[in-house]
Amino acid sequence: MPYHVCAQGVPLLTATPGPAGETYSLDVQTLILVTGLAFLPGLLLLTTAFTRIIIVLSIFRQALGLQTTPPNMVLAALALALTFFVMRGVIAEEQRVAVDPYLAGNINFHQAVAAAQPPLQNFMLAQTRKQPLHLFVDLSGGEYKTPQDVPFAVLVPAFATSELETAFQIGFLVYIPFVLIDLAVASILMSLGMIMVSPTLIALPLKLLMFVSIHGWTLILGSLAHSFAGAGG
Incomplete structure (x- = not known):
């Protein structure tokens, strides 16, 4: 049997x-x-802030001229840590309305999943641009009266696309100061006739010096966290 x-x-x-x-x-x-x-x-x-953070940090590393420093593992760990701080309001709300009642036996698993959706949905809606949301709503063929009625299957790709757009916009702003340093160093070397000297060789320590002197890590991480202002609760 x-x-x-x-x-x-x-x-x-x-x-x-x-x-x-x-x-x-x-x-x-x-x-x-x-x-x-x-x-x-x-x-x-x-469905979290990780996408924006890791892309901006990767673009910043490229702009600084360091291909493998910091290593990918360090960037990912730093992005995860910052994601936790950004999402702490959402996590706390989900624990209050879903996790704790489920562990106490007051609701079943399906009720806990349903209760955990609104905090995360509100976070994603606060960061989702209208154009990507309209695009995926049109692709889904559905009609929704309010943004809160949009299902997760439509909201998640719209949110991810919005995060990509925002990350590249922030990355562009991060890239500009380092490009200006590269151009200045290249122009000076050419005016001195030192065309055989690689501009990167001179520009890299200058970019590191500038970045350290302005406390760049604190500035970038703080700016990334504040770009989610009000979304994490």
């Missing part, structure tokens, strides 16, 4: 005794769930 290994009422694994030993079969619902978990980190990052 077959028997099941279950979790939360969902059969995870079915074992059927037979003459050649037990035969195991995996439930289709479980297979879909396990497969979906692989995409969960990406979906979580697309």
Whole structure:
């Protein structure tokens, strides 16, 4: 007689005794769930402030002229830390209305998921531009009376597109001072006839000196955090 290994009422694994030993079969619902978990980190990052922060930091590293410094792991960790501070209001609200009641047994899992959606939805709507939102609403073929009626399947790509646009705009502003330094150094070297000297060799320490003297990391991280002003609660 077959028997099941279950979790939360969902059969995870079915074992059927037979003459050649037990035969195991995996439930289709479980297979879909396990497969979906692989995409969960990406979906979580697309619905938070991480996208904007990591892109701006990557553009800044390129503008500074350092290809691998800071390393990708350091930039990702720094972006995650700043994302937590930006999203702390949303996280606290979700814990109050969804996580704590679920752990206390007052609501079930589906009710907890439904209760956790409004804080995150409000955060994304506050950062989503009208053009990307209208684009994905048109692509979905739906009609919604208010932005709050837009489903997550439409809001998430609109939010991610808005974050890309905002990140590139901030990255452009970050890039300008370093480009001016590169142009100034290149012009001086050409006027001195030192065409064999790489402008990067001279410009890099000057850019580092300028960046350190103005406390650049504090300035960039603070500006990124304030670009979400009011969205994180």
